Amino acid sequence: xTNAISSVIVVGALLAVGVALVGxxxxxxxxxxxxxxxxxxxxxxxxxxxxxxxxxxxMYKKKDRKS
Numbered sequence: 001x002t003n004a005i006s007s008v009i010v011v012g013a014l015l016a017v018g019v020a021l022v023g024x025x026x027x028x029x030x031x032x033x034x035x036x037x038x039x040x041x042x043x044x045x046x047x048x049x050x051x052x053x054x055x056x057x058x059m060y061k062k063k064d065r066k067s
Contacts, residue, residue: 006049010042013038014035014039016032016038017032017039
């Protein structure tokens, strides 16, 4: 569920960073800066969540026993 929330944050951050550039509108610089920071944090959160989930699932896989 948190990956879905982070993906919504990514979309919002992309809008905050990129919409002003498309319309030749010089919006507030702080809004674009916060949007960029939110984009970076949300991407780290998404990829980190997938990595942690993969490690947790690997704990429950059966191990090969060579006898």
